[in-house]
Amino acid sequence: MSTHILEPGEIGNVEPFPTVVLPTDVTLFEGRARRFRQLASGHALGKLLEVMAHIADAQHKAFRAGSASPISDELLKQSREHGMPALSCQADRDASWQHDLDAVITALIACPETVLQDAARKLQGIDAEGREAIADAVLAGGIAGDDPDTHAVLAPLVGAALQVWWTRQAGSMNTTDVGLIGSSTVCPVCASRPIASVVEIGANQSNLRYLNCSLCSTQWHMVRVTCSACESTKGITYFSLNGVENEEPSRKLAFARAEACDACHSYLKIFTREKEPMMDVTADDLATLTLDMLVDEAGFLRSGPNLLFSPGVPETE
Numbered sequence: 001m002s003t004h005i006l007e008p009g010e011i012g013n014v015e016p017f018p019t020v021v022l023p024t025d026v027t028l029f030e031g032r033a034r035r036f037r038q039l040a041s042g043h044a045l046g047k048l049l050e051v052m053a054h055i056a057d058a059q060h061k062a063f064r065a066g067s068a069s070p071i072s073d074e075l076l077k078q079s080r081e082h083g084m085p086a087l088s089c090q091a092d093r094d095a096s097w098q099h100d101l102d103a104v105i106t107a108l109i110a111c112p113e114t115v116l117q118d119a120a121r122k123l124q125g126i127d128a129e130g131r132e133a134i135a136d137a138v139l140a141g142g143i144a145g146d147d148p149d150t151h152a153v154l155a156p157l158v159g160a161a162l163q164v165w166w167t168r169q170a171g172s173m174n175t176t177d178v179g180l181i182g183s184s185t186v187c188p189v190c191a192s193r194p195i196a197s198v199v200e201i202g203a204n205q206s207n208l209r210y211l212n213c214s215l216c217s218t219q220w221h222m223v224r225v226t227c228s229a230c231e232s233t234k235g236i237t238y239f240s241l242n243g244v245e246n247e248e249p250s251r252k253l254a255f256a257r258a259e260a261c262d263a264c265h266s267y268l269k270i271f272t273r274e275k276e277p278m279m280d281v282t283a284d285d286l287a288t289l290t291l292d293m294l295v296d297e298a299g300f301l302r303s304g305p306n307l308l309f310s311p312g313v314p315e316t317e
């Protein structure tokens with residue numbers, strides 16, 4: 001008797017499932033703004049989500065205004081052959097990301113939210129070197145300068161511009177340029193941590209779990225019931241606002257859960273798109289902050305950032 005177990009994608013001779021999905025949707029940020037607005041209605045954090053919708057609008061404008069810079073053949077070759085992320089966030093940044101920051105600033109100065117207008121004007125007065133220092137802190141998860149409150153106000157705008165630049169660059173690559181790297185806990189394109197994972201729907205991704213890059217929006221496959229920070233497959237617990245949900249797969253699972261790991265005491269959210277087909281990983285992550293609080297209280301530390309949200313952002317009125 002055959003003991004061969006069918007892998008996803010083998011069933012019914014469909015296309016093999018993609019291990020990497022590059023961000024080719026040019027309406028990504030526009031869709032994100034729409035989702036923020038949809039979530040804001042009647043939500044306890046409605047005001048925050050509305051403010052975020054304006055940031056996503058600004059990202060869409062910046063994204064459409066620019067075009068991708070060429071990626072060197074050498075970097076693409078190293079990526080293909082050695083799995084070295086071609087757009088590593090740890091390498092020297094191409095200064096052209098600052099054009100996207102200028103576009104984000106211009107859009108936000110014209111938006112109706114005074115809190116964003118003020119932050120944009122403040123950034124406008126900071127020189128290129130100062131902006132690079134904020135970007136370094138955003139990517140490293142730290143604070144630029146000695147004033148955490150100012151950093152908390154400026155960081156989401158800088159994070160937004162970095163996302164625009166990296167998403168456009170990643171979208172200009174070919175999947176065949178992305179080599180397999182040893183670890184799947186960081187993005188194969190830019191080496192950033194994922195914001196969350198999504199159990200997908202659709203012809204060739206159906207029911208498969210993909211990590212979503214917090215910086216360049218690339219998706220990469222990771223088997224389920226595996227810690228996305230340390231790859232442990234033991235001691236994984238799922239929390240939702242309904243309590244602990246360990247049965248998987250189950251039709252009754254909540255849309256948003258936190259996958260928590262006993263080995264490294266970290267967690268990351270996992271969304272089930274089937275339950276919210278219009279979901280957007282960044283918007284839905286912020287709309288489920290209460291789940292973060294619950295899992296924080298249970299003693300787990302979140303393992304990947306949301307670059308639009310710096311904890312400690314002052315309340316908007």
Ligand SMILES: [Zn+2]
Pocket residue numbers: 187188189190191192213214215216217218
């Ligand atoms: Zn990435």
Ligand SMILES: [Zn+2]
Pocket residue numbers: 227228229230231232261262263264265266
């Ligand atoms: Zn772990």
